[in-house]
Amino acid sequence: MTDATHSVTQSALEALTHEYLKGLGGTIRDDGNRWHVHLPAHVNVSFTDSQEFEIVLGTREDPDVTDERLLSPESDFAQQVLDEAAKMAPVGQVSLTSETVEENYEYPSWVTESTATVDHASFTPYYDKTGVCVFVRLGVETVSEYQTQFLEAVALDVDSKTPFPYAAEILLSEFFQPKQSPPGGNSNREPSVRSDELENAVSVGQKRAVEGLQDELDSIRESASRAADSEFEEYQQLQEQRINELQKEISSLSERLQKSASTVDDADSRKQRVEALEQRRELKDEKEQAEEELSELLQRKERGYAQKRRSIYDRHSIEIQTKPLAATLVNYERGELTLELSEGGRTATLRVPYAVGAGATGEVDCKNCDERLSGENPVWVCVDGAQCRKCR
Structure with a gap:
């Protein structure tokens, strides 16, 4: 497992564990790489006999860390927690708005690769959509590699099944950490998703989780x-x-x-x-x-x-097993992002279809030549306004 993958898996593991313990009525005091947990007297779980205990966040490579209550993708304690969490099968609900991301928008590649500067960006919501963020546990087993565990957070639209490139990261960093919920927070809207639609979306999420770990799975296959x-x-x-x-x-x-x-x-x-x-x-x-x-x-x-x-x-072939552990319905806004650009004292305004958590949801063409804007053909600002690089 690469360091980057471990980072994603570790954050997803911590997020799910935190939500699970909160769902049990527990309280968590965050102390750096340790959680001090207190569970209500009526709660019985298999991974501890005590109502008060400490969880260590880290890896087996960390010095002075034992497997006892070590929350790491490879630890036995983490697998016990995930098994307990799966029994609850929680389905939460949150809302993603421009307030949630504090107007930190994800610009398309034709902006990030451009020589122009974004002076101001504003989002105009037109309608709400429903997505789902699925926590998926993947077990990969081979004769040579034994058992490797991953935990992935995958977000996608319930209807179209299109992915949210940034939603899972936003949810992990903003909602599921031991801190106050951000603006937009937990949603009071009643879920408008049928159970069969949710099951279908979760099933697609499991496949996307495997696709998202393709590099790691290819590495395991190569090793095997x-x-x-x-x-x-x-x-x-x-x-x-x-x-x-x-x-x-x-x-x-x-x-x-x-x-x-x-x-x-x-x-x-x-x-x-x-x-x-x-x-x-x-x-x-x-x-x-x-x-x-x-x-x-x-x-x-x-x-x-x-x-x-x-x-x-x-x-020596690898066997991959996936299991959804939890799902969170995501109410998100779709609309239009207005970008005010400047370059060399010149200014221009462009609008792009946009969704909070998904980024740009549509393409934009150069008004001068109708060529599609892209990372290879970014926008620039001239005296006639915004044009593509090919018009330069």
Whole structure:
């Protein structure tokens, strides 16, 4: 797992655990990398026998940290907490507004890559939409990697299933941390999502969580593939060694058979002749068995040991399991973002379809040449107003 992935997974884990403990009626005192937790007397959980306990936030690599109540994606304690949280299957609800993000808007790439400056941005909401943020636990298991756990927060629109590139990050940083909720806060709106729509969105969220971890999963696959390569190479070496042994054994048996023929001819008595014939028959049987085994090995080698190769690589393939642990309905505003741009003393105004938590939801074309604005073709401000780079 990369450091960046651990950071995302760790923040999602802390957010979900914090909400779960709050849902139990618990109180949490934040003390840096430690939480001091107090649960009501009537609450019984499997991961602790005490109503007051301390949770350590960190990793196994941190010095002076033990696995006892260590909240880290790889810790046993975290898995116990997640199992308990999954039983509650909470569905919360929050609202994302321009107040929530304190007017810190996510500009499209044709602005961030531009030489122009955004002097002012204002958002005009036109209507509300409903999305969902899903906390998904992913378990990845292979023979070589054993079990690796991830926890991902994925946000998407309930109707269109389009992703919220920034919503999950906003929810993690603004709503689910041990601090006062931001403006816009928890929503009082009644959910307008049918259960089948929510289930469908959660299912899509699980797939998106896997897609979001593609780099990490590819890394695990590559590691498992290398382990399979190593095992198959070792198997081939052993087979080659066995082939050499059989060839030498057959050569030795052939020589001994030739000598046994003379022994039979030179026998002085009937008993010696019978014994020599018996020994010769045993040598022939050994030689036939060795030749048969050698023939089978050479045939398998010619086929590239296909069956064994398939068996090894199948055993090292990764198994991915996903499980939604919690879902939060997100009421968010869609509308238009007005950008006041300036460059070299010149000014211009552009408008772009926008949604809080999703960023730009539509494309903008250059008014001069109708070319699509993009990171490769950003906006600039000239005496005639805003144009694309190709018009420069």
